Amino acid sequence: MADEKIKDHNKDNKNQFFHWTDVTAEKIIREKGDKDKYVVAAGITPSGVVHIGNFREIITVDLVKRALEKRGKIVRFIYSWDDYDVFRKVPKGMPNPEILEKNLRKSIVDTPDTYECHDSYAEHNEIAVEEDIPDVGIYPEFIRQSLKYRKGDYSKQIKIALENNDKIKKILNNYRENPLPENWLPIAIFCDACNKDTITELKWLGDYNISYKCECGQEEEIDFRKKQIVKLKWRVDWPMRWCYENVDFEPGGKDHSTNGGSFDTGKQICKAVWNYEAPTYVMYDFIRLKDGAGKMSSSSGNVITVKDVLEVYEPEVLRYLFAGTRPNREFAISFDVDVFTIYEDFDKTERVYFGLDKVKDKEAEKRKVAYELSYIGDIPKSIPYQPSIRHLTTLLQINNFDIDKTVTYFEKELKNKHDQKRLRIRAVCAKNWIKKYAPEEFKFCVQEKVQVTLVDQEKKILHQLADKILEKEWTDKELHEEMYILCTNNEFPPKDFFKLAYNVLVNKDKGPRLASFILEIGREKVAQLFKSV
Numbered sequence: 001m002a003d004e005k006i007k008d009h010n011k012d013n014k015n016q017f018f019h020w021t022d023v024t025a026e027k028i029i030r031e032k033g034d035k036d037k038y039v040v041a042a043g044i045t046p047s048g049v050v051h052i053g054n055f056r057e058i059i060t061v062d063l064v065k066r067a068l069e070k071r072g073k074i075v076r077f078i079y080s081w082d083d084y085d086v087f088r089k090v091p092k093g094m095p096n097p098e099i100l101e102k103n104l105r106k107s108i109v110d111t112p113d114t115y116e117c118h119d120s121y122a123e124h125n126e127i128a129v130e131e132d133i134p135d136v137g138i139y140p141e142f143i144r145q146s147l148k149y150r151k152g153d154y155s156k157q158i159k160i161a162l163e164n165n166d167k168i169k170k171i172l173n174n175y176r177e178n179p180l181p182e183n184w185l186p187i188a189i190f191c192d193a194c195n196k197d198t199i200t201e202l203k204w205l206g207d208y209n210i211s212y213k214c215e216c217g218q219e220e221e222i223d224f225r226k227k228q229i230v231k232l233k234w235r236v237d238w239p240m241r242w243c244y245e246n247v248d249f250e251p252g253g254k255d256h257s258t259n260g261g262s263f264d265t266g267k268q269i270c271k272a273v274w275n276y277e278a279p280t281y282v283m284y285d286f287i288r289l290k291d292g293a294g295k296m297s298s299s300s301g302n303v304i305t306v307k308d309v310l311e312v313y314e315p316e317v318l319r320y321l322f323a324g325t326r327p328n329r330e331f332a333i334s335f336d337v338d339v340f341t342i343y344e345d346f347d348k349t350e351r352v353y354f355g356l357d358k359v360k361d362k363e364a365e366k367r368k369v370a371y372e373l374s375y376i377g378d379i380p381k382s383i384p385y386q387p388s389i390r391h392l393t394t395l396l397q398i399n400n401f402d403i404d405k406t407v408t409y410f411e412k413e414l415k416n417k418h419d420q421k422r423l424r425i426r427a428v429c430a431k432n433w434i435k436k437y438a439p440e441e442f443k444f445c446v447q448e449k450v451q452v453t454l455v456d457q458e459k460k461i462l463h464q465l466a467d468k469i470l471e472k473e474w475t476d477k478e479l480h481e482e483m484y485i486l487c488t489n490n491e492f493p494p495k496d497f498f499k500l501a502y503n504v505l506v507n508k509d510k511g512p513r514l515a516s517f518i519l520e521i522g523r524e525k526v527a528q529l530f531k532s533v
Contacts, residue, residue: 018362019369020326024249025067028280032248038073040065041242041250041279042140043080046125047108048091051303052333053287055133059322060251060284062138063373070372078245079140083109083122084149084231086188086197105196109146122146132306136315137376154232155208155225157240157274161186161232162204164273168236171268175260186236190229193218235262239270242279250279251327257283284327290334304333311432312339314425316374317346323373324349324366335437343389343426346374354383385410385419392430394512397444398521401435403427409520444506446521450533451507458500459533461490465501466530469523480515504529 017023028038042061044054058079065075087108090100096114100121103111111121118124130142148154161168168186173179185204188197191214198215205211210230211221224230232240241247256262267278289304309318312335321342325331334342351357352364353371372379387410399405406427407420414420434443454462468482487494502511505526511517518526 018365019067019373021063021067021323021373022369024064024280024282025071028064028068028249029071031277031280035248036074037076038068038248039076039078039246040068041078041080041245041247043082043143043145045082045085045108046122047085047087047089048125049303049305050125050129051305052309053303055306056284056287056322056327057251057253058129058133058138058140059136059319060282060327061249062140063323064249064251064282066373077140078143078247080143080145080241081122081126082145082237083107083120083126084146085234087111087121105198107146107190107195107197109144110190110195128305128307132310135310136306136319149231150228152225152228154240154244155228157244158187158224158230158232159208161236161240161273165204167272168269171265171272172235175265186233187230188233189231191216191218192220192222192227192229235265236269236273238262239266239276239278240274242266242270243274243276247279249281251282251284254283254285257281282327285330288330288332290332290336290338309333312429312437313342314422314429315376317343319376320346320349320370320374324370335433337439337442339433339437340390347386349374350383350386353379356383380416380418382415384422385413385415387423387426389426389430389433392427393434393438393442394517395520396427396431396434398446401431403431441508441510444508444511446505446525447507447529450504450529452503454500454504454533457490457492461486461492461497462500462504462530462533464490466527469518470527474515474519474523476513476516476519479518480513483515504533 040061042057065077068075084107090097108122109120113121113124194216199212201213203211208223208225213219252263270276270278349367349371352367395406487497499509
């Protein structure tokens with residue numbers, strides 16, 4: 001019956017799909033059957049700061065979820081916190097690292113939060129993500145795996161894994177140079193006395209019964225339905241949960257996607273032990289910081305979070321970075337002048353969506369889908385106002401970073417509350433970029449008093465320019481041309497003239513395009529400054 005549904009779906013669906021999310025959604029329907037409901041999943045061990053590289057998995061799933069919903073499907077998005085994993089290494093830059101050192105080999109959920117603001121180290125890292133990702137329109141169902149294990153939800157699954165230990169070992173050994181030890185079991189255990197996984201001897205006694213010995217001297221037999229201190233090892237835990245939650249789609253990082261990697265062995269274990277077909281899978285590549293070495297790593301401390309990125313990129317633009325890039329492509333998050341290019345590309349995509357810019361059909365389709373996936377909430381019926389991020393950096397500095405004054409400059413252009421909201425968010429992002437990341441040549445301060453000494457010829461041409469700019473309401477093009485006329489009449493080299501004007505205005509040799517810069521500062525203020533020399 002499922003095969004007939006797939007055939008019908010393929011027969012009815014003759015469209016060509018150019019965006020990777022549509023291709024993935026169609027693949028899920030083809031592999032899992034044309035169902036009304038699907039489960040999509042992601043997850044991570046909160047062993048350190050959950051950074052923008054980890055976020056790629058979250059948003060990849062959210063984007064595919066949207067592609068399925070576009071097809072009328074109901075989608076459950078689950079996000080697992082693997083907080084019952086062992087705490088193996090103290091990341092760099094943590095407060096009170098000596099306390100964390102003492103807690104190595106405990107589960108992450110049993111490790112204290114040395115920031116002293118949450119109940120555990122795990123929760124500290126989890127809450128940051130749970131609070132940040134709604135800002136980019138993502139609302140998964142969070143599952144804390146420590147709670148699932150400690151409630152005994154997986155006791156039956158642990159028993160099934162133990163009963164199939166030989167099958168699991170055989171699958172894993174196919175990819176190992178040295179086979180697993182004879183006494184290897186697919187489980188780990190946290191000692192009931194010291195809470196660590198420092199187990200020296202572990203035996204399955206049949207049914208739900210385990211015996212163990214720990215380095216701390218603890219020795220006991222337990223029924224793991226009654227004392228929930230047992231968990232499945234990662235390569236078995238992951239496929240178990242695919243079956244338990246009926247997962248239809250889950251992506252994985254490059255490190256999980258190699259031949260014999262955790263997805264490869266997982267799909268075999270899932271089928272052999274639980275008779276469940278592994279989810280449709282997409283590999284995603286790493287994300288770098290531009291000019292950073294290699295992928296981000298929580299343990300090394302060279303990370304940025306979603307919150308950090310949102311300081312510079314408005315939420316839709318952040319989503320666009322991922323929606324517009326295939327998951328299997330590595331890319332870098334930029335905080336240099338590439339920020340301008342990224343905003344401009346997003347704005348172009350928005351114009352393509354609303355039919356104002358024309359591009360080739362295939363590219364247009366990709367951009368339109370990427371825009372839909374980037375948008376949070378209902379897309380407006382007419383194109384929103386697009387304030388230039390580059391222009392905003394200039395206006396903000398002219399206005400001494402006063403957001404309200406800067407927003408007022410655009411008042412006549414804004415059609416509705418949506419435009420007002422976007423402008424304000426983008427202005428805040430521009431302000432953050434200038435203060436934190438802008439190269440020195442982009443920074444300036446309009447002078448109240450002239451800081452340079454001028455000769456008579458220099459004073460003369462600036463006095464003439466001051467008179468000119470007060471004559472009428474200039475356009476920047478007209479004023480630009482008038483400045484060249486002044487240079488010709490005074491036999492003053494244009495290059496030297498522009499350098500002179502910038503020195504008087506901002507005490508630098510260069511600055512924003514001079515004609516528009518003068519008009520944005522205000523004709524009266526600039527004229528006064530030029531006449532004061």
